[in-house]
Amino acid sequence: MRRILMELTDRCNLRCRHCFQQRHAGNGDLPLGIIEGVLRDAAACSVNHVSFTGGEPTLHREFVRILDLCVEANCSFSFVSNGSTFRRVYRSLLARRQWFSGVTFSVDGAREATHDQLRGEGSYRQVLRAASICNFTGLPFTLNMVLTRENRMEMDALVDLAVSLGSGGVRFGFLMPGDGVDTAALALTLSERRVVESEVRRLQQMAEIPVVMAPGYYSESPFFPCGPLELEELNIDWRGRLTLCCQVSGYWSEAQRPDVIANLHDMSLVDADAMFRRRVATYLADKRNRLDRGEFRDADHFPCAYCVDYLGTTHQLSFYRSPDIPGRM
Amino acid sequence: MTASEHLVQVHPDVVDTELDGAETVLLHLQSKVYFSLNATGTHIWQELKRGSSLAAISRHLQETFDVDAAHADTSVLALMDDLERQGLVVRTPASGPAGG
Numbered sequence: 001m002r003r004i005l006m007e008l009t010d011r012c013n014l015r016c017r018h019c020f021q022q023r024h025a026g027n028g029d030l031p032l033g034i035i036e037g038v039l040r041d042a043a044a045c046s047v048n049h050v051s052f053t054g055g056e057p058t059l060h061r062e063f064v065r066i067l068d069l070c071v072e073a074n075c076s077f078s079f080v081s082n083g084s085t086f087r088r089v090y091r092s093l094l095a096r097r098q099w100f101s102g103v104t105f106s107v108d109g110a111r112e113a114t115h116d117q118l119r120g121e122g123s124y125r126q127v128l129r130a131a132s133i134c135n136f137t138g139l140p141f142t143l144n145m146v147l148t149r150e151n152r153m154e155m156d157a158l159v160d161l162a163v164s165l166g167s168g169g170v171r172f173g174f175l176m177p178g179d180g181v182d183t184a185a186l187a188l189t190l191s192e193r194r195v196v197e198s199e200v201r202r203l204q205q206m207a208e209i210p211v212v213m214a215p216g217y218y219s220e221s222p223f224f225p226c227g228p229l230e231l232e233e234l235n236i237d238w239r240g241r242l243t244l245c246c247q248v249s250g251y252w253s254e255a256q257r258p259d260v261i262a263n264l265h266d267m268s269l270v271d272a273d274a275m276f277r278r279r280v281a282t283y284l285a286d287k288r289n290r291l292d293r294g295e296f297r298d299a300d301h302f303p304c305a306y307c308v309d310y311l312g313t314t315h316q317l318s319f320y321r322s323p324d325i326p327g328r329m
Numbered sequence: 330m331t332a333s334e335h336l337v338q339v340h341p342d343v344v345d346t347e348l349d350g351a352e353t354v355l356l357h358l359q360s361k362v363y364f365s366l367n368a369t370g371t372h373i374w375q376e377l378k379r380g381s382s383l384a385a386i387s388r389h390l391q392e393t394f395d396v397d398a399a400h401a402d403t404s405v406l407a408l409m410d411d412l413e414r415q416g417l418v419v420r421t422p423a424s425g426p427a428g429g
Contacts (some may be wrong), residue, residue, distance in 0.1 A: 112358065165356075208397065
């Protein structure tokens with residue numbers, strides 16, 4: 001079966017230094033009509049799970065109604081959250097417990113000072129309050145850390161924190177460069193990423209709970225494991241468009257957006273999915289051609305770097321190419 | 330109420346989360362251990378956070394839950410002992426009366 005990643009809103013109540021600037025001024029929610037249509041077609045597209053992202057997805061004005069739409073569509077659901085609104089929504093999750101597979105809380109430091117430095121003062125205690133509620137009520141949760149120069153030394157401590165809090169696991173991911181992201185100060189170089197990845201592998205061996213890496217890590221194989229490219233995952237942005245993936249969603253300015261595949265305001269999910277399948281087939285054929293031409297470079301083994309390069313050349317590409325700034329090999 | 334001679338304050342490293350006004354989950358940021366308080370404990374905790382003295386909290390319990398003074402005093406002092414043992418509150422001697 002397949003899953004949908006649904007960006008419910010680009011609004012957020014935090015101003016994280018490692019997030020895209022447009023989110024800081026976000027004011028849009030995914031229209032309820034689009035969500036209804038998508039969930040109506042979910043079964044026809046072999047989708048049985050929806051994962052809500054954002055922005056802060058719980059800020060969507062119809063969040064509880066959307067949970068009910070998932071239930072009506074026979075889809076389980078999960079979401080990512082900064083935890084700040086959790087006290088307001090947890091009862092809705094308890095009432096739909098059978099369909100709720102878990103929440104991933106963003107915790108970007110094992111220490112309060114580190115987390116708050118990245119996500120804003122008071123946000124560490126907010127997210128730990130949310131974890132407390134989950135622990136007390138039995139709602140499943142995991143933690144996610146975006147790895148930066150400021151928190152990379154706290155990976156072990158984050159796993160310890162997760163175990164203590166009762167988290168079901170930890171996921172580490174890399175910062176995506178983009179407008180408004182404090183890339184120079186925060187991003188790890190590609191070679192630093194390799195070191196950090198070996199740390200994650202060590203933690204995977206030692207930890208009492210599952211430790212995973214989000215897509216974007218170095219892959220020996222040019223055909224790395226990737227939900228969208230394996231046709232397991234459909235990504236819908238808050239404007240109601242089917243896009244190639246969530247990792248690069250928000251990377252480009254609206255005028256560019258080479259990752260957009262179909263507009264769900266104009267067509268059904270079934271028709272958009274057919275376009276998506278064709279786009280992925282083209283993507284994979286192009287990659288095979290690039291390999292055959294001997295043009296696959298070392299940086300291309302980082303999936304997000306490859307996609308950013310493949311989908312469109314922008315000034316931000318320099319993050320992966322320039323020898324003078326973080327991101328170089 | 331001998332404990333009323335002390336000031337008791339919530340430890341700054343404690344994150345508290347009230348659930349439906351009936352229960353409270355406490356998490357100590359250093360030990361990373363959870364604790365839970367029932368409705369009475371939640372009531373006492375909220376009064377503590379307001380800066381109430383133990384004597385005032387006891388009086389409040391008597392009024393709210395219709396219990397006698399001895400029962401209320403015992404409840405407050407017992408909870409304070411528990412909270413202090415777990416490092417969830419800090420107790421400091423109250424300063425004496427001014428002058429003299």
